[in-house]
Amino acid sequence: MFGGEQGMRRTTYPVVVRRRGPALEQAIFEAALEQLIATGYARFSMEAVAAAAQTGKASLYRRWGSKEQLVLDALSASLPRALEPPDTGSLRADLLAVIGALSAAMTSRTGCAARAVISELDHERAAAFVGLIHKQILDPAHLVLLQVVRAAVDRGEADLEAATPMVLDVVPAMLLYRGKTQQGRFTEEDARALVDQVLLPALLRPAPPPEDGGG
Amino acid sequence: MFGGEQGMRRTTYPVVVRRRGPALEQAIFEAALEQLIATGYARFSMEAVAAAAQTGKASLYRRWGSKEQLVLDALSASLPRALEPPDTGSLRADLLAVIGALSAAMTSRTGCAARAVISELDHERAAAFVGLIHKQILDPAHLVLLQVVRAAVDRGEADLEAATPMVLDVVPAMLLYRGKTQQGRFTEEDARALVDQVLLPALLRPAPPPEDGGG
DNA sequence: CTTGGAATGAACGGAGCCGTTCACTAACCT
């Protein structure tokens, strides 16, 4: 009637399988990224990461002397290497594709964790992350935008001089701003508005008189 | 030889003058803003504010049941009411004036404290601040930009339809982004670049065909 | 002057987290 002892032992507890080496590090990195998303860097704690990764604090401290080191390594290991520039044949479509890709990247787990760090980049406690954020996020974003503009220049669609740092900064700035102030995804409609209302006018603006050097 | 007891008592300790009512609240608000700037909201602590304001925690808790209430009141009390639109007679100069004013506001003590909160606006712990930030910072910024665009429309310089939410968001977005990623002040040169390379092209862009409604 | 309320500093028990240590044991290698 009861089906034996096996049926009675339905309430079993999760058994922690010991991981070692790279498998453990991967679990720790995942826990670290989740912790960054949930609490930000300010309240990031080694103890919480160890608990989430189902390991001991000693295992963390054997590898990373501080939370700063752990976060640097977790982000470094997770951030994508480079962005592939699209090649649609039109500047508008390329820009839409880049923004789509950046927006998707920013809403990924790694992207959310990185945004948490970016949010704190002007605090001294996040000083160690400035280089990483520029090198692995902001500069690559600039680069892929510049690549699509260059392709447009080659097609005779745009003027390279229009793609100033200020114009290029608008893309990450707006993605971050909207992510902060309007919870939710940067939609395709948002992307179209940004491209049509801001970026294309900026990139296709007439060259200024020579005395008017831009910044 | 020793000049008497008075000379020996050179090592005196600061005497705390008791404040009461509004004067104490002012001191607490100032300490709260400084604490926001130094640590952000995540690590904002009532104990640190009490210590900085040279008062007891009980005095804080008599008035504010939580750090959230205190921060709401401190920001509310400190943020400026409205921004006066400039009237230079030219859209470009008006935009430069608005950006200058917004930039100055953002680097003030209250502005820095508000930016700390804005940085955390997408965390659930900052949910209570969303309304205040929109109402007292973001919406007024939009409004003053809209006011200068309207004046330009009246002068025949611009088309009101070009001043979409996306275009207007570029200003706070860029100020916040540059403040975060390029420590230091948003310079007048930066303001000119933003106006000439991004805002004017966007605001003076030709109206799109009617089917192309922007966001 | 007296009175009552508010301010100040100290203390409390508790929670969270730190960095470290340790006993036990799983995992790996020979």
Place this chain on the structure above:
DNA sequence: AGGTTAGTGAACGGCTCCGTTCATTCCAAG
């Protein structure tokens, strides 16, 4: 099989901060 290394969970002493309480004292008002 044995030996070694690394992982796990617990514990430690210490620190910060919480919300609360309390004794003392200041201060404004009557």
